[in-house]
Amino acid sequence: MQTLMIAYAVVWAIIFGYLVVQYMRISRLENEIENLKKAIERKS
Amino acid sequence: MNKKALDIILYGLLLIGMFVSLYLIFQYAPPAINPTNNQTWYEQKIFYVHVSSAWTGFLAFFVVAVASIIFLRNESRIADLVAQTSAEIGIVFTTLTLISGPLWAKSFWGRYWDWSEPRLVTALILWFLYIGYLILRSSVGEDFRRARFAAVFGIIAFLDVPIVFLSVRWYRASHPPLLVFEPGGLDPSMKVAFFFTLFIFTVFYVVLLRNALRIKLLQDELNRLKEVI
Numbered sequence: 001m002q003t004l005m006i007a008y009a010v011v012w013a014i015i016f017g018y019l020v021v022q023y024m025r026i027s028r029l030e031n032e033i034e035n036l037k038k039a040i041e042r043k044s
Numbered sequence: 045m046n047k048k049a050l051d052i053i054l055y056g057l058l059l060i061g062m063f064v065s066l067y068l069i070f071q072y073a074p075p076a077i078n079p080t081n082n083q084t085w086y087e088q089k090i091f092y093v094h095v096s097s098a099w100t101g102f103l104a105f106f107v108v109a110v111a112s113i114i115f116l117r118n119e120s121r122i123a124d125l126v127a128q129t130s131a132e133i134g135i136v137f138t139t140l141t142l143i144s145g146p147l148w149a150k151s152f153w154g155r156y157w158d159w160s161e162p163r164l165v166t167a168l169i170l171w172f173l174y175i176g177y178l179i180l181r182s183s184v185g186e187d188f189r190r191a192r193f194a195a196v197f198g199i200i201a202f203l204d205v206p207i208v209f210l211s212v213r214w215y216r217a218s219h220p221p222l223l224v225f226e227p228g229g230l231d232p233s234m235k236v237a238f239f240f241t242l243f244i245f246t247v248f249y250v251v252l253l254r255n256a257l258r259i260k261l262l263q264d265e266l267n268r269l270k271e272v273i
Contacts, residue, residue, distance in 0.1 A: 001086040005070050011093060011140070012062045015248055019058070022255035023051060029262035036269040043273070 054251060061244045065092075068237035076234075080152065087151035090144050092238055096245040097140040098167075102205050104134030104249060105174065109202035112195035122257075124191045127198055128181055129256040131174050133249060138171045162211035170208055173201040 069092050078085035111127035114120055145164065146156035158164060181194045230238065
């Protein structure tokens, strides 16, 4: 049963880990957009 | 409440939910007795992740069908993105179903796969249908035309979902039907563990879909801004 419990924990960890990766990617994209918007403002 | 605060609360609740689910499955719900040999059947606990991932896959494909219908009616780009993203997530959860199912089957039937089992075969067909859907989406051709083809394909492919679900009732099969709602089907503590896990999987799906959509929309905006600059 211990193996099964570890397998469950691994599945949960993979899904949750992917959510964290998604969150980091969203933050990075938001920052890039913000920087580009500032650059466009400076240009105009 | 801003998006970041909502994300942190949602992620925190999911993390707690994951641990609660593990506790419910492995401590709260008793192990079942294997009807074939009357021994404690720990592998039955695969059921919680197997059924929950199957349900989430079906939900994802339902969303693909609904979003495809909306896209065909009003050509909404968001609906098209929802359909594509939901299909990707649905494949992940159906893959998990197709991995956990044979592990459970081995402990019950003594073999991983049975080609005469209608639910196994129809579930595998479902998986291939949505792999085909994604291949169609990534194929070359004009974007709008491809999206229309994919939408029609997404609606037709969904017809396999009720077939997967009802196949064990239509044909003589060894795969057990879902006994959750039937009297004497599941121990009450197993029901608690099952419904909680089902809930957590559903929330995972919603958050995955929301995040993936945000990424695609942000990427679109970034590309648009790069063209401007």
